[in-house]
Amino acid sequence: MKKTHLFFIIIISALLQATLVNYFRFFWVKPDLLLICTVLASLAYPSGWGIALSFWAGALKDILSGTNAGMSTLIFPAYSLAIIFISKNITFDLIILRVALVFLFALLDTVISRLILVSQGNFIATGIFLRITVLGCLYTTAVSYLFFRIQERFLTPERTAPDV
C-alpha cells in the first residue's frame, strides 16, 4: 500500500466518521475509523512514516471532535510507536492478530481518553464510560476486520512465488 493511499484513506475515514458513520451508531456509540487507520499505518509502515500518518489521523480526529483538548494528536503517534515496538517481536500476518491489536488499543484509548477528560474537569459517569468502552471497543474491532479484509483484497499487491 502506498503512503499517499493511506493518507487519503485517513482523510476519507475522518470525513465518514463525522458524517455517514453516525447513521450506524449502536447505543450512541460509533466505531473509531481513525484508530483503525492508525493501527493500519503503523503495521504497514513500521517507521517514521507510520508515526507521521498516525499524527495526521489524530489531528483530524481532534479537529472534528467535540472535546476541546487535542488528545488524539498526542496519543495516536504514541500508539503507533508502541505498535511498531510490538510488531518487532510479533508478526501480525494473520488478520485475527491485527484485529486483536485494534481491540487492545481501542480499550487503551477509551481508558486514556477518560483519564485525560477527567483531568481537564470533564467528568464522565462510570455507567456512560463502561457503555462507551465495551460497545466502542467491540464495534471498532468488528469494523477493523472489514478494513483489514479490504486492505488485503484491494490494497496489498499479490505475492507471487519466485521463479525457480
Added chain:
Amino acid sequence: MYKPSKKTLIYFAVAALFLLFFSTAIPTVRPQGLNLLKIPLVLINFVRREFYGIVFYHSNMVQKERFKRDSDYLRQRLNTLNEIAMENQRLKSLLSLKQRQAYRLTAARVIARQADNWSSMVIIDKGSFNGINKGMAAITYRGLIGKVMDTSGYTSRVMLINDANFAISAINQRSRQEGLVSGTLGGSIVMRYLPQEADIMPQDAILTSGLSGDYPKGLLIGTVTAVAEEFSGLSRIAIIKPAVDLSGIEEVLLVAS
C-alpha cells in the same frame, strides 16, 4: 536489552515536544481545519440527502401528505393563537409589564457530527461571518437542541443538550419546579437537584427557565419519562426525553436576542 542511542533519544524528545505543542494548539488550529473540511463535508451531506431522497421516495411522499394535513390544521391553530397573542400583548401593555424581547433567528444546516464518542455536538455551515457567536442557543421548531461552542469564519460547533458537559437551568411547565438539566451522552437527558418533595411526574413538559444567560425563557427541552431518587438519596432526578430527536438533526436555528 535495547539501549537507545543519544541521537535516538534527542529525536524522540524533539518529536514528543512537537506533539505536545501541536496538541495544545489544536483549539487554535481547529477553526482553520474546519473551514478547509467544510466543502468535502457539505458535498458528502449533499450526496447523502439526494441518495435518501431517491431511496425513501415513497415514504417521503406519504409523509408529505401527512405534513400537508398537519400544516392546514396548524395554520388554523396559528391564526387563533395569533389572536390570543395580540390580546395578550394588549393586556400586558395595559399592565405595563416588560415585554419579552423578539429573537432573531439564523438558520443553518448540519454538515457533520463529532468524530469521537466522548462528546455530542454537530458542526453547522454558518460561522462568525454569518453573525453566529459563541454561546448562542440552538433550537429547532420543536425545542432546544444546544448551544454554540465556538465559531470559525464559515462553520460553528454546536454542543447538544445530551453532551455530558452541557448544563442548563430548567423549569417544569406545570408545577414551576426548577432544576438543572444535563446530558448523558445518550438518547435521554437528566434533570438534577430536585428536592424530595418536588412536584414532578411523567409527561410533564420541561422548559428553559431563562436563568441561564444565553437561553431565552420558555424553550421546550423535553418531557419527563421517569422520576427516580438520586444515588446519594438526598435529592431526586427526572429522566427527560428531548423534544428534538438529537440523532436526526439536519437544520438548526440559532437564537440571537
